[in-house]
Amino acid sequence: MAQLAATGLTNRRIARELVLSAKTVEYHLSHAYAKLGIRSRVELAARIAPSAEAPGTAG
Numbered sequence: 001m002a003q004l005a006a007t008g009l010t011n012r013r014i015a016r017e018l019v020l021s022a023k024t025v026e027y028h029l030s031h032a033y034a035k036l037g038i039r040s041r042v043e044l045a046a047r048i049a050p051s052a053e054a055p056g057t058a059g
Helices: 002-006 011-018 022-036 041-052
Strands: none
Touching: 002 011, 002 022, 002 041, 011 022, 022 041
16 A cells, blocks of 8 residues: 555555555555654655665566
């Protein structure tokens, strides 16, 4: 869910993709933001991007 948000998808679109309600997506993302100590999707993308390309996962 966080990866989808980091790519720029709206909560509504993420909800459709995952077959959830937009409120459920909002709930989970708000908790992820709190755990990561961030406030925006831009910050979320910055946090997720380095971990998305972990060594040994390419190829």
